[in-house]
Amino acid sequence: MNRPIFFFKSWFRAKKKPAEIWSEDQAKLAHSTNRTYTVLVESINEPYCFIDIAKGVVGVGVHDEFLRESLTHAFQEVGPGKLFLTMATHREFDGGSDKVVSGISYLFEQNG
Template sequence: MSTVSFSKGWFRAKKLSLEAYTYEQAQALHQKGEFYCALIGSVASPLCFLEIKHGFVGVGFLDEALRESLTYAFQEKQPGKLFLSMATWREFEGNSDKVSKGTTYLFQPDGTLTIRRECFIPVHSLETSSSSADVSGNWEQLPDFGRYERFTRTER
C-alpha cells in the first residue's frame, strides 16, 4: 500500500490537507470512533483520502488536478460490517474544477439500486432510474487502524 498520513480533513475547494495528525493522534481518534482523515500517497498530492468515524468510511479518489472524481460512502449496516451505499462519478469541464456531469449510484442491502444522472452544463438536467444489482461485493469489515487497502480500490 502507498504511504498513509493523517489529518483533520481534506479541504476539497482548496485541494489541501488540514492540520496534520501524528500516527498516535489518529489512532486515538480511530479507537474512540471520532472523525479523522487518512491520506493515501503524498500529503500534497494524494491518490485518495478516507474520512473515517464510527460507522462510516467515505473515500474520495482524486484525479491529477486533485479534483474528487469518484466518491464512495460506506455505512455500518450490520455490527462490524460496512456497506457501500453510494458511489458518485464526476466529470469536469476541461481543466476547470466545474463539474459538468455526474452519476450517483445508491445501493440498498436488499439489492435495490437507484441511479441518478445529472448534467450541469450547458443546462441542468436530472434523470433517475431504478434497478436491482448484486450487492454482495459491497460489504467490508470495519477497517483496523491503518488498514485501508480494501477501501481504496476504485474497481468494485
C-alpha cells in the first residue's frame, strides 16, 4: 500500500504538529548534506507516523488515534544503505490523556 508522504524541518512532539513544511527538493538537499529533516506519513494533520532522519540515525514514531507516540523505533546506520534497529519502545497512555502509564524499551546490539 502506498501512503502519501510530506517533508518538514521537524515534528514538534509536544504540540503534535510539524514545523516548516518542505518540498521534496528541500528534503533531498538536507539528506545529501546530512542535515536533519522529518517525513510524515499519510497526513499532515493526522500522520500515521513520522520519520526523523539525521546523519547516521533514523527514528520512527508511530502514532495512536490521539497523535501520541505509542511506538518508537531507533535505527543506526551501520554501513552505506544499511540500518540496524538499536531500540524499540512501546508506551501505553491514561485514557485520552498524554500521561504515560506504562512503557517498555528494548535495546539491541549487533553482536546479539
